[in-house]
Amino acid sequence: MPIETLETPLAYQCEAPPLSLVEHWWEHQLTDLLGKPTGPLHVVKSNSWLANMAAQMRTRLSNTDTDGLDTGGVTRAMTNGLTPTRGWSLQSAALPAGQGIGGRGILLGSGSSPPPEATTDFNLDGTIGHGVGELLFQDDVMHPLVTIPGGFRIFHEKLFLNQSGAAITVTNVAITGHSNVSPSSNLFLMSRDNITIVVPNDSGVIVKFREDWTV
């Protein structure tokens, strides 16, 4: 099998240092079962936009199909022209216990969590499901666009409740979006990072994804 020689990112070829104009952070904080914070706020720099994010951006900008890797590991052509339009759609409503894994928005995993890999990651490592014995997913909540010095902030959060009877250790966190593929839509992992959070029984954790656009 030929070994592919990858190009060096152009950002590292500029004479001036590369500028990060869109930066991402994860925030997490333990809560009670009502979502009221009970512990300190932790802020962790996110390291990953995966290839699916680039694929969806090309799909939109170019108005042409672009292959992505869905959460089942299957290559699918993200597409335009379908109604309703689904691009990076993250919104996910709380589900009754036992109705699957919640599917999209902020999701958590409990596996061994190898380092994120842009082009081969397609799902969380050890996806934690939604339901009794696992975590109860609440609504994904997107806050209004916030003005910050030099730019704007997108802020997305989700509360997970643990009533499983035992502590649950989260090892990786991710963003999963719904994107159009012909003839409907599929789920695609957009970002994944390794973060350890121990969620005690009868408590919750609120996980936030923060995206700062600055100039």
Add this chain to the structure above:
Amino acid sequence: MPLFITLESTLVDRHGNPILAPDGKPVDRILQPTHSWVKQFPAIMKSSMQEISEAGVFDTAGAARTVDRTPDPILDASAPAGDDDHGILVGTSTTAPTEDDTNLNTKILEGTAAGQLEHQVMIFPALVNITGGRRVVCSRQFDNNSGGSITVEEIGMAVRQRTTVDISFMLILHDLITQIIADATSRVFTYNLEYLV
């Protein structure tokens, strides 16, 4: 890692091929980091992520619009040849861009009259595999048949975007770049969006 964006400018022949020196390298190519998102870009992204409309977003005419997340077009920069409303656009103003910009300050119009450039079709090659991620490439060739030299000082990218009242043109990127395009020559400008782990 975050998203990096860079801007390239390359002297090309009329077929879009870089003009090469004897050593095989382009005779006139620059590569620089960009500096300027404008507010419409995160606003459209938020609308699409949240699956909800987003009010108070301005089109290139400066009119406030409410961005809708469906149906298409969403962030469509695929401008055809001759279109100076969206895709990569260039201008002559040296005013520093700001995050509140809604259009280029002094846009160069499509045509062959004095001070005008011919806009070719937007090109989006397949995603490029790069170390640690993927690159989205957005390019456009500009031909100068105006009879005189034109100095490009500003560049941006605008998209066709669904709103609650129409399909608007909205600026999403705006940068400064100084490039002289002599009469009867062509230049390709490229925005590279690099998503890295």
